[in-house]
Amino acid sequence: MQKPAPLGYGLGLRPIYFDEIMSTRPPVDWFEVISENYMVSGGKPLSMLDAIRADYPVVMHGVSMSLASTDPLDFDYLAELKALIERVQPAWVSDHVAWTGVHGLTLHDLLPIPYTAESLGHIVERICRVQDYLKRRLVVENASTYVSFASSEMSEQDFVREMAERADCLLLLDVNNVFVSSFNHGFDPIAFIDAVPVERVVQFHMAGHTDHGTHRVDTHDQPVCEEVWALYERARRRFGDVSAMIERDDNFPSFSELLDELQRMRDIDARVAAERASLSAA
Amino acid sequence: MNLAELQALFQARILAGSGEADAPLLDALRESQRGAAREELLGVYQSGYRVRLESFLYEDHPGLRALLGDDDFEALAREFVEANPPKNRNARWYTTGLPDYMAAAPQWRDDRRALSMALFERAMVDAFDAPNAETLTLQALAGFAPEDSPRFVFEFHPSLILLELSAGTMAAYQASDEGEEGGGDEALGEAEGAETFAPDANETVAIWRCNEETAFRELEGDEYVALNEARAGRTFGDICQMAAFQQSGEIAPERLAQFLASWFEDGMVVGVSLRD
Numbered sequence: 001m002q003k004p005a006p007l008g009y010g011l012g013l014r015p016i017y018f019d020e021i022m023s024t025r026p027p028v029d030w031f032e033v034i035s036e037n038y039m040v041s042g043g044k045p046l047s048m049l050d051a052i053r054a055d056y057p058v059v060m061h062g063v064s065m066s067l068a069s070t071d072p073l074d075f076d077y078l079a080e081l082k083a084l085i086e087r088v089q090p091a092w093v094s095d096h097v098a099w100t101g102v103h104g105l106t107l108h109d110l111l112p113i114p115y116t117a118e119s120l121g122h123i124v125e126r127i128c129r130v131q132d133y134l135k136r137r138l139v140v141e142n143a144s145t146y147v148s149f150a151s152s153e154m155s156e157q158d159f160v161r162e163m164a165e166r167a168d169c170l171l172l173l174d175v176n177n178v179f180v181s182s183f184n185h186g187f188d189p190i191a192f193i194d195a196v197p198v199e200r201v202v203q204f205h206m207a208g209h210t211d212h213g214t215h216r217v218d219t220h221d222q223p224v225c226e227e228v229w230a231l232y233e234r235a236r237r238r239f240g241d242v243s244a245m246i247e248r249d250d251n252f253p254s255f256s257e258l259l260d261e262l263q264r265m266r267d268i269d270a271r272v273a274a275e276r277a278s279l280s281a282a
Numbered sequence: 283m284n285l286a287e288l289q290a291l292f293q294a295r296i297l298a299g300s301g302e303a304d305a306p307l308l309d310a311l312r313e314s315q316r317g318a319a320r321e322e323l324l325g326v327y328q329s330g331y332r333v334r335l336e337s338f339l340y341e342d343h344p345g346l347r348a349l350l351g352d353d354d355f356e357a358l359a360r361e362f363v364e365a366n367p368p369k370n371r372n373a374r375w376y377t378t379g380l381p382d383y384m385a386a387a388p389q390w391r392d393d394r395r396a397l398s399m400a401l402f403e404r405a406m407v408d409a410f411d412a413p414n415a416e417t418l419t420l421q422a423l424a425g426f427a428p429e430d431s432p433r434f435v436f437e438f439h440p441s442l443i444l445l446e447l448s449a450g451t452m453a454a455y456q457a458s459d460e461g462e463e464g465g466g467d468e469a470l471g472e473a474e475g476a477e478t479f480a481p482d483a484n485e486t487v488a489i490w491r492c493n494e495e496t497a498f499r500e501l502e503g504d505e506y507v508a509l510n511e512a513r514a515g516r517t518f519g520d521i522c523q524m525a526a527f528q529q530s531g532e533i534a535p536e537r538l539a540q541f542l543a544s545w546f547e548d549g550m551v552v553g554v555s556l557r558d
Contacts, residue, residue, distance in 0.1 A: 036372045041440075042414035044494040064371035070286035077371045102289045105367045107296060107331050108376075111289075114310075118285050146326040148312045151283070184323075186315025214318035217326055 001199045003170065004091050007057050009262045010245035018048045020255045028262065030057040030091070032245055036064055038088075039080045049088065058088055059139075059203070059243075061172075062095040064106055065130065067140065068113045068123045069099035078133055085134065091243075092202060094139035094172045097123065097160060114149035115159040120166070127167035139202055140164070141172035144180040144209070144218035156181065157195035164200045171196060173242075174205035175235055179228050180216045193235050204244040206232060206265070221250035224261055233268050283310060295324055296331050297367055335363045335376060342377040342407050346399045348458030358390065374411070378404060395479045398448035402455060402498075405443040405489040409496045412441035415552040417492070420543055422554050430556055432519025436512050436545070437553030441491035444501070444510055450479035452487055452500060492549035499548070505541045509550075517557050518542070 008029030013021075015037075020026070031052055038049050052058065062081065066074070085093060098110035113119045131138050142160055154162075164171050173196060182189035208222030224232075224246070236242075246261045283291075283306065291307040300321055311320045336359040340347060347355040362383055368376050381400040384390035390397070417439060426434070486506035489498040501509060511521050522538055545551050 036374070039372050040374060040411035043411035043441075043491060045411060047414075047494060066371075068285075070289050074371060099289060100371070101368075102286070102293055104369055105293065105297075106369065106371045107293065108334050108368060108373050109296075109327060109330055111292060111327065113285065114288065116285070122285060146323045147320065149288070149310055150312050151288075151310060152312075184314070184316070184318075185312075212318075214314065214316045215323060215326070217330075 003199070003202050006202075006241045007059070007091060007243040009265055010059075010243060011258055011262065012061075012245065012247045012249070013049070013052060013058075014248065014252070015045065015048075016252050017255050017258075018044075022048070022051060024255075025055065026255065026259060028056065028259070030059065030243065030245075032059045032061050032247075033088070033090075035060045035062040035081055035084060035093070038084055046087075053088055058090050060085065060088060060090040060093045061141075062093070063110065064100050064108070065095035066098070066100040066106065067095060067126050067130070068097060068111075068119060069102055070122070071102045071104065073126060073129060075133070078130065082134055085136075092139045092170065093134065093136065094141055094203070096141045096143045097163065098143045110143040112143070112145040112147055112149070115152040115154045115156055117153060120154075120159060120162055124163055124166045127163070127169050131167070131169065137168070137170055139170040139172045140167075141174050141205065142177050142181070143174070144177040144184075146184055146215055146217065148185045155187065155192075155195075157192040161195055161197055164197060169200070170202045171200045172203040172205060173201050173235060173239070174207070175232050176205065176207040176209055176224065176228050176247075177218060179231055180209050180218050183216050189231055190234055193231065193238060196239075198239055201239045201242055204232065204235060204239075204242055205247055206244065206261070207247040219250065220247050223253075223257070224264075229264070229268070232265070233272065236269055236272050292327075296328050299328060300324070332360075332363055334373075335368065336360070338373055338376045339363075339380065343380065343400065343403045345403055345455040345458045346396060348461065349399050349454055350396060358384070361387070361389075377407065380404065394448045395451070395454075398451040399454065401445055402447055402451050402487065402489070405445055406496050406498070409441040409443060409489050409491045412439075412491060415439050417549040418546060418551050418554065420546040422546070422551075426554075426556070432517060432522070433556045433558075434518040435515060435555050435557045436518075436551055437555075438513050438545075438550050439490050439492075439552050441489075441496075442513065442550055443489045444506065444513070445487050445489065446484050446506070447487055448479055449483035449485040451485060452498065454479065488548075488550070490548070490550055497548070504537070508538060508541050509545065512545075 010030040010032055011028050013031040013033045033049060038045055040046060096110050099113065100109060100111060101107045127138055127140060178189045178192050182192060206224050206228065207220045208224055210217045210219045210222065244265055246258055248258060288310060295304055295307055308320050314323060339359045339362065350358065362380055366379055366383065381397060381404050384397050384400055486501045486503060487498055488501050488509065508521050511524060
């Protein structure tokens, strides 16, 4: 399978860091932008995006394609997305295994679905239509969920694997989301990672979450926790050279703290690569 | 229950909160492996929805929050979110309906200061990401013969918004903005905000984007009229005549020339042409 070339270590581009990025040109290999934030007519957000795009690879990450919604696909939204893709020329475009609303509403959240044959057929058909419209393969991310459904007929990882195969789409593996959902629903996160098809994963998300004791919520307002770092190492061993990044959306730390998290990724990957090299030498 | 029915129930729960109608949805959920009640887990979505939408309002309306005080602003945000489930996929547009909501809501429509502040802050947001356009300097007029000046027609930056507000709105906004920049948690108290307002008096304001930053300044009444007319496509000559009429001949032509110069200097003008 033809996959986009790996980009290295990236960060989510957030306005709070614009000036620092522009003035210091930090050692970040690429940036991910939230597509919807740049679906505007003009002004500083777009000009900053253009400036950063001139110096860095960029990928576009959407939060409201609502791939699993039973509402009709929103082609006005997709037309805006397509126009932004033309402008940015991203390495790839992603969204989620989720829905954001029905009956014409959009709740600005990534809502869960039951993992059934009906849901699978529905989302596969919509991913295919979006790919046809955008004329590119979509990258689809596993979301964090807080409830699960009695009607589910398969595990989330089986759903994701089957979806990717049937829609012939690529995957964004959110390692933190795997951990959060596995905690909330009591499944084995390693089994999830081991079931995801290697050849379809093009990106990792890493992020922090909030621990409420009986459940964890994907808040992106904390550093990555140790359990997620351990899972990251597992994912890296399985998926090899995949673009990886840190998402931070609230409780913003100094930019250097995010760079430290990127460095930790690099250190883990160097260790994994060294182990691999010594094994193959032996 | 099919996927469409499930999504309808799930959305209704988020919008309306818990109630008797939840029973089929609760039945459709698995028990938590960690001992969390199903209602509590649904509450993650329900509270997340409200907090997220209210945060958009807090972000776009710091001046209104300072003016109303935390309790009243929180009540307004809660009411607005309750009455306005979002329809646009881009969160950017969620708060744009706030001034219209306030103007129609019995509990807010008579609060002229609050309405003015809401309008002002909406304009600030709209100017921020309005379409781009290259601005002109006064030098752009150098290519025209002096006798052509009555036929000048100007095109203004797409971000330019002119508003007639309750007097004191800009000062109250600036006070709240300075309070924020000072790093203090203290919002502008209602009484403090009230000091800047003059009951029943108006101020006229231009809001636009210049060098990628949102700018605003007060316009004197005659400049407001002149700029409104210029933006509507009237020639400079027509505006001069109109100004002379309105001011019973007392307006100095130099004053209109000063207005014109300031529009260029402020980065409001993006085009000049001659009307045949």
